[in-house]
Amino acid sequence: xxxxxxxxxxxxxxxxxxINAMAQVNGLQQAENMVIKKGMIKVTILYPGGExxxxxxxxxxKKHFPLLKTLFGDALKATAIDKGIAGGxxxxxxxxxxVGYLYFDTLADFQNGMKTNGAKIRADVPNxxxxxxxxxxxxxxx
Amino acid sequence: xxxxxxxxxxxxxxxxxxINAMAQVNGLQQAENMVIKKGMIKVTILYPGGExxxxxxxxxxKKHFPLLKTLFGDALKATAIDKGIAGGxxxxxxxxxxVGYLYFDTLADFQNGMKTNGAKIRADVPNxxxxxxxxxxxxxxx
Numbered sequence: 675x676x677x678x679x680x681x682x683x684x685x686x687x688x689x690x691x692x693i694n695a696m697a698q699v700n701g702l703q704q705a706e707n708m709v710i711k712k713g714m715i716k717v718t719i720l721y722p723g724g725e726x727x728x729x730x731x732x733x734x735x736k737k738h739f740p741l742l743k744t745l746f747g748d749a750l751k752a753t754a755i756d757k758g759i760a761g762g763x764x765x766x767x768x769x770x771x772x773v774g775y776l777y778f779d780t781l782a783d784f785q786n787g788m789k790t791n792g793a794k795i796r797a798d799v800p801n802x803x804x805x806x807x808x809x810x811x812x813x814x815x816x
Numbered sequence: 817x818x819x820x821x822x823x824x825x826x827x828x829x830x831x832x833x834x835i836n837a838m839a840q841v842n843g844l845q846q847a848e849n850m851v852i853k854k855g856m857i858k859v860t861i862l863y864p865g866g867e868x869x870x871x872x873x874x875x876x877x878k879k880h881f882p883l884l885k886t887l888f889g890d891a892l893k894a895t896a897i898d899k900g901i902a903g904g905x906x907x908x909x910x911x912x913x914x915v916g917y918l919y920f921d922t923l924a925d926f927q928n929g930m931k932t933n934g935a936k937i938r939a940d941v942p943n944x945x946x947x948x949x950x951x952x953x954x955x956x957x958x
Contacts, residue, residue: 716898718915735957755958756858759923762951769952773860781901809904810911815877816897 710752710777710814717776717784718810721803722769723758729771731757733802741798742776745791749784752777771805781811852894852919852956859918859926860952863945864911865900871913873899875944883940884918887933891926894919913947923953 710716721729735755743750754775758768778784788795852858863871877897885892896917900910920926930937 710896718898719904720911731957739958753958754852754956756860756952756954757957758952758954760953762859762861762949762953766951769862769950770954773952773954807904808911809908810898810900810915811902811904812898812900812912812915814896815873815899816881816895 712814712816714751714814715778715781715784716812716814717778718812719774719776720770720808720810721772721805722808723767723771724805727771727805728803729805730802731772734772734774738798738802739774742795745794746776746778746787749778749787750776751779770808777814784811854956854958856893856956857920857923857926858954858956859920860954861916861918862912862950862952863914863947864950865909865913866947869913869947870945871947872944873914876914876916880940880944881916884937887936888918888920888929891920891929892918893921912950919956926953 739753739755743753752775756770756773756775758770758772760766760768776784778787881895881897885895894917898912898915898917900912900914902908902910918926920929
């Protein structure tokens with residue numbers, strides 16, 4: 675009787691152990707997915723502010739970025755969007771109303787994606803802004 | 817004899833289970849630390865390129881950013897550094913030779929840190945550049 679109890683107890687502990695191990699692997703995989711790795715290519719699209727300029731942040735976040743993700747596919751490793759709120763000095767105007775970031779493993783991944791999809795991407799821009807963006811290609815150092 | 821074996825086996829499984837649980841918690845904490853959360857304040861410091869301008873990336877990454885981390889302390893939640901490599905159009909000059917990012921939970925965390933440490937931070941700038949940076953304060957949307 676006591677022996678049976680121990681066997682059941684062992685079974686429960688083994689099950690818990692397995693669940694823990696699975697959760698751990700899952701947690702670490704999530705962590706790895708989130709890492710912006712040193713050496714990655716970061717394409718930054720900066721939208722300078724200005725009198726009478728329009729920028730539809732709702733469209734940018736909900737329509738344009740999902741479109742970019744669909745078009746670039748797996749080559750696009752991560753994205754980010756900032757909303758400009760202020761300049762550095764007190765009362766200074768905000769330099770950029772919005773900044774978008776696209777992360778790729780290599781510059782070729784971005785360039786090949788643009789060759790295929792550049793026209794479609796550019797065609798969507800008037801749907802959210804009349805600002806001519808500044809485009810910066812960077813390497814992630816840290 | 818068989819019963820003792822089962823008890824030892826149960827002990828080993830319990831130990832493994834505990835180790836797994838500890839590793840799991842650690843993994844998830846690491847994941848959380850890496851997350852740049854929606855709503856965070858992101859201070860972006862952009863260094864425009866230009867003929868004859870100097871920028872010592874080695875000093876910036878190895879001395880200036882560690883200084884910022886020391887001065888802002890726990891309020892500084894994450895940092896990043898980009899090295900500019902190209903503009904958007906083929907052959908276009910790179911808009912910014914370097915871009916630094918500082919993440920805070922609130923705008924007040926950054927402002928209070930600058931009140932205390934602004935003079936020390938500004939005094940270190942001539943050690944790596946003669947470029948007047950563009951400073952942008954943003955809210956992380958995605």
